[in-house]
Amino acid sequence: MIWEGKQCMSEQKPSHEVKGIFRRAPRNRIVSRQRSGEGNQNISAALKVTNSTLEIILKWKKFRTTKTLPRTVRLAKLSNRGRRALVREMTKNPMVTRTEL
Secondary structure (H helix, E strand, O other): EEEEEOHHHHHHOOOOOOOOOHHHHHHHHHHHHHHHOOOOOHHHHHHHHOOHHHHHHHHHHHHOOOOOOOOOOOOOOOOOOHHHHHHHHHOOOOOOOOOOO
């Protein structure tokens, strides 16, 4: 932030970053530079992005895409097999408490 008198002038975000969402075009530029043999420091200096932004290269190597992928889903606490065993135990003895299971 830059203070001028009593007013605070906040710095503008880079054009490639909007509300934390990184646009696809800069991702493609990063990947194309990396494929041409440029190093990470040269890429970050040329495109004015941080080194952590260059994690896009690792994502590209893993998934072969620069698209925004959906997040992973939370894992179930019980597997289907465990759930069936729990239901089976409850039908045998409905008066059993949770701690006894």
